[in-house]
Amino acid sequence: SQQGEEDPQALSIQEGENATMNCSYKTSINNLQWYRQNSGRGLVHLILIRSNEREKHSGRLRVTLDTSKKSSSLLITASRAADTASYFCATDKGAGTALIFGKGTTLSVSS
Amino acid sequence: GAVVSQHPSWVICKSGTSVKIECRSLDFQATTMFWYRQFPKQSLMLMATSNEGSKATYEQGVEKDKFLINHASLTLSTLTVTSAHPEDSSFYICSALRGPGTPQETQYFGPGTRLLVL
Numbered sequence: 334s335q336q337g338e339e340d341p342q343a344l345s346i347q348e349g350e351n352a353t354m355n356c357s358y359k360t361s362i363n364n365l366q367w368y369r370q371n372s373g374r375g376l377v378h379l380i381l382i383r384s385n386e387r388e389k390h391s392g393r394l395r396v397t398l399d400t401s402k403k404s405s406s407l408l409i410t411a412s413r414a415a416d417t418a419s420y421f422c423a424t425d426k427g428a429g430t431a432l433i434f435g436k437g438t439t440l441s442v443s444s
Numbered sequence: 445g446a447v448v449s450q451h452p453s454w455v456i457c458k459s460g461t462s463v464k465i466e467c468r469s470l471d472f473q474a475t476t477m478f479w480y481r482q483f484p485k486q487s488l489m490l491m492a493t494s495n496e497g498s499k500a501t502y503e504q505g506v507e508k509d510k511f512l513i514n515h516a517s518l519t520l521s522t523l524t525v526t527s528a529h530p531e532d533s534s535f536y537i538c539s540a541l542r543g544p545g546t547p548q549e550t551q552y553f554g555p556g557t558r559l560l561v562l
Contacts, residue, residue: 374556434480
């Protein structure tokens with residue numbers, strides 16, 4: 334069953350702008366991850382944040398995690414047209430468990 | 445990084461036929477693999493957990509007799525869609541779990557298999 338809810342469902346911005354996507358989940362988690370998926374393609378792993386972490390950076394990506402609110406955000410700074418894709422958060426409940434994906438945010442970056 | 449392959453990458457079949465999709469971990473052994481399904485413009489939904497040497501565990505609402513999973517070796521899990529119907533048309537993605545129970549535990553996803561049932 335899906336656990337996460339992302340908002341917005343769709344986001345359209347101009348190149349150079351920042352894009353922020355949010356994810357909420359329902360039950361306690363072990364890790365939260367963000368993935369990107371280009372249209373009709375496989376998943377690309379972006380970043381993992383553990384339940385005891387609050388913020389993590391990777392290049393132009395910044396992820397925050399608020400376990401008290403059961404939410405996470407993904408910030409993409411200085412967006413590029415190549416960032417156009419669907420973004421999903423995914424949570425797991427512990428070692429060896431499957432990932433539960435949110436509904437995703439479709440990001441469109443126009444040049 | 446670890447590589448997981450899927451074969452075929454896409455398949456078109458007639459209604460009523462069966463289709464087998466393979467998921468292989470190419471450079472590590474995976475006792476656990478997962479199968480997901482993604483309908484157009486939707487998210488990935490977990491279908492089942494495949495464990496080497498034992499029966500798969502299916503999620504609620506997924507018919508085990510229709511979606512046969514066989515995890516016969518530490519590097520291969522197969523998903524067979526039996527008597528496929530147009531509503532089974534979807535993108536099927538597998539993942540393989542590397543280093544379960546360790547701090548380095550990671551799921552690696554295959555590139556997906558697009559199934560179209562006519």
